[in-house]
Structure formats: structure tokens, C-alpha cells
Amino acid sequence: MNCNNHKHNYKFSRRDFLTKTSLGLGALTVGSLISPSNLYSQNNFVNNRLPHFTPKAKRVIYLLQSGAPSQLDLFDYKPLLNKLNGTELPDSVRGGQRLTGMSSGQSSFPLAGSIFKFKKFGKSGTWMSELMPYTSQIVDDLCFIKSMYTDAINHDPAVTFLQTGSELPGRPSIGSWISYGLGSDNKNLPEFVVLVTKDKFGQPLYSRLWGNGFLPSKHQGVQFRSGKNPVLYLDNPPGVTADLRKEQLEYLKKLEKINHKDVGDPEILSRMSQYEMAFRMQSSVPEVMDVSKEPDYIYDLYGKESRNPGTFAANCLLARKLIEKDVKFVQLYHQGWDQHGDLPNAIKVQCKDTDQPTAGLIKDLKQRGLLEDTLVIWGGEFGRGSYSQGTLTETNYGRDHHPKCFTIFMAGAGIQKGITIGSTDDFGYNIKERPVHVHDFQATLMHLLGIDHERLTFKHQGRRYRLTDVHGSVVKEILS
């Protein structure tokens, strides 16, 4: 996907020539008069100036909980909702906030307290609900942000926003930006690997969520699947040996070099490097996907589902193995958190799938010393509201989408342990303290990797783009 097609036929187009000679030199002179300190602005030479400063984190594991988990039933303890259970959500609290089409027609908005018990855990005294017994044990290693907010109110724009910094599809995913900015630490594996929990339903996930957008296509996320063929079409067909394949690629490379000389399309180079990467992956992927040598106590740490390939638990175990091999960005997706109705039962299942593996992963990274330079993130695309969608009974309720506040947690490199920042009002509806926008979160993530989010840009269709668009500021107070 390269939209600068007009350039392919010329190494320098007329437009380039004019821009670079006349305007370029002119602007340089004027620019130096006006602002000498900005004369050699960083934007022109992105890649050899990265990382911009010493990184705290070298790798990231992002456990994306698709569908938006209810922060009110997991982390954000609101006893007032239990006290006022069944009474109307006050207009002064809602403040005219738009609702989705799914609950805006309701004649009443009864407040719904969580039916789950909350308790304080750890030295940090962090409130956690009974739904996450394993994660509750490691709260002193975690950093909670209870005041996240986003712009979108429906899943697709919200998850696209979270992943690419824009609600409109077509921008590069966070992992692609990282791959583009920092490059690879392991030549035999892709920089950006995606693992999706198998057999889950709910809000759809598209490959564009881990797509490269307008960046060169080698920066797209590579999905590893469970089962015999972790990466589709990677294996040689029957009868083709490794040597044969190698020889074929050598010849192809020669031809493509000629082609590139004539046409000049950077995608040709990108494609060739991907062929070569695929060849190396033919041996490196089976090696990293082989979990048969893991001892029993490691499987026990991640939970018994970790023996079942393709589950969230098995993917967490794989994520650790990929991180050990210096893969830069591992993104897991787990669907099924979109609980508009029957929340109390559905959320139990979700927590059973994710609680122990998440805690197991963090513990495993910790004991191996990997948590020193790996950042782990857990969270969804928005939160859920404090009034019941559908009928509220004593044991059952549902919750609609709520973009005005939600909770995520992080652990590991460069992040303070056992802290909570931000808080919401007693109704769990509005942010009371330290709002953190999705762009702020993205800026912080990049900061931890040694990237100034304002300086990592890519010029496309005549303007420079960045992950955080023109927004975002680093959440300094969580940095260790």
C-alpha cells in the first residue's frame, strides 16, 4: 500500500527537484534566521536517531482484552453503587453524555452495584474484586491507571483508536510504529508478533488492527496460530527442500534487484526482505513454538489450559518464549468481554480464562529477570457504565459501553510498582483525578521504549503522521 505511486518512475520527480533545491535552500536560510535552534530538526532523519533516549523497556507484551472488560466489577470499587443499587443515575452525573443505540432507548437507567466482593490486597492496599484471585496476589508488581478515557463509544472505532491513534482505519498499529522506529533485535523472527485466542466470539478482530498502514509492509504484525502451521504458508510444499528454496530465493533476488533498479518501488525491497525473513522463520518459528520442553511447574503457573494450544494461557506462555528470543512487540487478543447482558456469569468465564495466565506470565517474567526490561499491559478499548443495561435483578445485570473512564494495568520495565494513579467519582462515571487519554497512554508506551512520540513520524500523502497525531503527553508520574 504505497500511495506515492507517481514517484516510482523517477528517482527524482520534478516536484522533488523543485522542493529540494529552491524551496529547500530558501527555507533553510530563512529558517536559520528565525530559529537557529530548530535548524537541524530531527524529523528528516528518523531511523538513525533512534532510540531518542535510553529506553527503560526493550520489549512489550500487550494483552488486549477485546470487548471492554467491566472496570466496575474488576478493579474500580464503588460501594456507593451498591448503596444506591436500583435508583436512577442522576442527570448531574451523566451530564448529557451520549449513549450507544443499545441503551439510549431505555426509559430508566438504574444504577447497578457490582455483585462481586472487593478486598484490599498487597502492601499497596489495592482494591481487587474476587473475580481475579491470581492477579490479586501480584498487585504489588502492578501499576493501575483508573482514569483512562477514550474518544470512541463503539468497539471498532475504539479498538482502532487504541491500536493506531486514529478512529479511522488505515494508520499503522503501535507495534508497527515500534518495529519501524527501533528495528529488530532478532533477525530470525519478526519484530511484531500477534497471538489471538482461538475459538472465541464477540467483537470481530481484523488484521488491519495489527497492520502497517502506510509504513513499509515489513512492519506489519505477523500472526502466529496454534496447531501444525503456526504461520500460514510458511512451510515448503511437499517435495521442496530447504536448499531448493534457498536457491530459488537467490534467483528471485537477482531479478527483483533489476526490477527495483528500473522501477524504484521501495515495496520491492520490503517484499524481498520478507521472503528472506520467511526463509529464516522456517526454522526459528517451530523452535520458538515448541513448548514441549517446558517443565510441569511452568504449565501449572500459567494454569492447566496452557497445555491446550491456542488458548489465552498457551498464548501467554508463547509470549514469554517470544520475549526470551527478543521479539520486540507481542500482542495478544482475547475476545468476549462485551457483556451487555448477563454480565455476572459471562465475566466469570472471561476471568477464568485470563486471570491465572496473566498473573503467571508476570511471575514467570519476573523470576527470569525479564520483567526488568519488558513492559506488560492489560486492558480493553473502553470501560463499562455504572447503570444496568436491560433489567436489573438482584443477581443479574448488564453494562453498556462507557468511554469516559476505564481501568488498565501495566507491569515491568520503567513502571513504578504497586501504585494506582487517577480515580473516578463515587458513581464510577466521570474521572475525578488525573485523566489519561489513549494518546497519553500511547505517548507513555513509546517513552518507555526510548522514543519521543512527537519525533517518530512518517511522511505520507504530503504530511507527516505520528502515532499520537497532534496529541498526547507522557504520564510522567508512573515512570520509575
Next chain:
Amino acid sequence: MYLFEITNFFGRFHPLLVHLPIGFLIISIILSAYNKVNNFSYTRVLRVIWFLSFISAFFSALMGWLLSQNGYYIEEQLYLHKLTGLILVFLSGLGWIFQFLNIPKFLKKFNNALILVFLIVVGHLGGNLTHGESYLFEYAPEPIKTVLISKIKQKKFEELPLDSIGVYKDLIYPIFSSKCIACHNNNIARGGLNMSSAISLFKGGRSGPSIVANDLKKSLAFNRVTRSQDNNQFMPPTGTPLTYDEIKLLEWWINQGASIKTSLIDIKPDSKIQSLLFKNYSIDLRKKPWYEIVKLPAIDESELNELDKHGFSCKKLSSENSLLDIRFNGSEIQEKDLLTLEKYAPYITWLNLGECRLKDSHIKFISKMKNLTRLSLQKNNLKTDALKPLLNLDHLEILNLHSTKVNKEIFELIENSKSLKKVFLWNTLVTSKEINNQNQKYEGIEIVGNSE
């Protein structure tokens, strides 16, 4: 962008120039009306203009004095404006009188020059009062800005040593000065409270003391700013209320004894205040890691290809830091590889030699890397005794030994190290119980074992 800034810069001269046509137009109208009545000479025109200038300066000063009574201006800034304003009125009166007297020309010229100087000074000070001190030059081109603004701009804390940042002087007083002192100063002390000096601040006002050390409830300055904004005792009654962080800072200062002399080095702020100071003032109270302190000349990157051939992947920490982060990728490391690595010894600060059949005899190469801060030796058949040379490393903070053959004698080595902060001993011959005991004994060094 430049265009935007430059137009903005010139735009800010509007308040300066807008007063000129007002005066000029009025004078033109008056003179042309006067002219119809009788055709008078140049001298008489001048007399009329001088008279009008004096009268308008006089009334403008009078109105200004009335305006200053409302208390929304800060006394120190107001004082100079008042003084120079009065002098200007006097000088313009003199200028008018000089028109009728036969005095030496140089005296008139001298008076005119003085008027010109004072006109600029008074006007600028007045502009600063209404628009703020940085208003005029906020969008000035870079060279003008560096000359002019550097003096006006507030202190850059990140460049100052901590002992010269006074908690009251540099953090608390600026809050008062921006939100309270307009109504609580030497001249106008609403409610009898004057916050412009520390002595009068502690004395308090008619309702009681504004600051009582270690007592938030009795400290009215804290009490009033934290009330509900609908409450008629809420402070400040107009303008921007104190921010959450400002209130937290005030609370912390009172709870710390509300001393006016302490610097940030005397009291150690807790982590919440630390992060608040970092967020709002860029004051970083955390110790810088060694790899950020040591500065070495950059290595030519083509030289590093040699390491690549020996199976090391090697990266500079950042574009601004020439220290190296190195990992061995092969399955078995040889002495010749380590000999090559040794050439870059002072540059290596993060080193990962995990799972590469590292031998006990190899440790001596590592012990020469003086600037090493993180060392990963996991999954090698290393024994405790062999690690002794690591004690030479004065800056080693993190040591990863998981899945090696070290035993509990490693504790002796850990205790003797001056720099170690974290050691990973999971899956070694050291038991979880031993690790727990050690962790309780030595709080400064965290030992990570089995996570269960």
C-alpha cells in the same frame, strides 16, 4: 508554523500601538476645530498639544490610581508603574510650562528626552500588568527571545541543584503569588490577611492563622481553598481555583512543618509528591543510573561489525548515549569471542550472555567491564566461586543468575558488593527459604527467587 508565530509576535504589539491613534485623532479633531475660530501660529499649536498631553496624563494617572484600589494587581509590580507614572505627569506638566518660559533650549530638550524614556517605561510596565510579563515576547523570533525572555522566564528547576530549591520560596510562594496575593498584600489585605511575606502569612488574618504547621484543619489557607466552590468562603472567590496538584503540594508542606527555610534536600518527599514534582516542575529526585552519568566518546559504528561476526548483537543505548547493550546469540561462546568483546570493555553497560555454555574461567573477561550495570548470565553451568571477580565491578546493579549452579554462598558475594540492587536466583541451588531469610536480613538488595 513560523508564519503563525511571526504574525502572533507582531499581533501582540496591538495594545502598544492602539493608544497612539486615539491620542493623535483626538488632537487632530480639536486642533482643526480650533483652527476655524482663529488662525494661530505653530507655537500656539504646540502649547495646546502640551496642555492636552499634561491634562490627559494627569487624569489617566488618577484613574489608574483608582483602578489599583481593586486589589487585583501585585503590589511589587504596581509600585514601579505608579512611581514612573507620577514622574511622567510631572514632566509633562513641566513641558507645558516650559512653553511659556524663556529658558535655555538644552533644558527643554533634556526634558523631552526624559519624557520619551519614561513614556516607554510606564507604558511597558502597564502592559505587563494587564497582559502579563511574557505577553509581548512570547512569540518573538528565537534570537530576540533568548536575549529578552531568559531573564523573565521562571527558573528552570531541572538545571538547579536540589539544595537551592526552597520548598516555600520556589514551590509554595509562587502558588500564593499567582492565586492569592492579588487580594492579600501589603496594600490591600482582605480579611486582614497579607500573604506577601512569610511573617505576615503566619500571622494570619481576622478569622485566624492562615498556616499552622502540621495542622491542616487549623490552617485556614488550606481550609478555604479546599471547600466546595459554592461555599461563600471558598478561596479564591474569583479567578482560577488552585489545581489538585497545588493543593496536594500545600498540604504536604504544611504537614512537613511548614518551614520557610527548608530546601528539597532537607525533606525527602514521598513517592506521590516526588512524581508530582517531576510532572509539574521537572524536578527529578530519583538518582540517575550510572549508565546515564558516564560519558564516553562515540565509537565508530563500522567497528562494531567485528562483534557481529563473533555472534554478538550490539546496540548503542540511544542516539545520545554511546554505551553498548550487547547480547550473544550463538549457542556456545569461545574465548576468542570474549577477547574481541574485551576491546570494547568500558563501553559495555548491559550484557546478556545467557544460555551460551559460559565457563567459570570466562568470568575474568567480564570483570574488566568497569561500566557494566546489568549482567545476565542465566542458564549457564556457573558455580559460586567463579563469580568472585564480579566484585570488581563497582557499578553492577542487576545480576541475573537464574538456572545456574550457584549455592547460598552467593549471599556473601552479594553482601560484599557495594552496588548490587537486584539478583535473580530462581532455579538455582539456593532454596526459596534461604532467599526469604536473606531478603529480610538485607533490605537494600532485592533477591528474586521462585515466585510462588
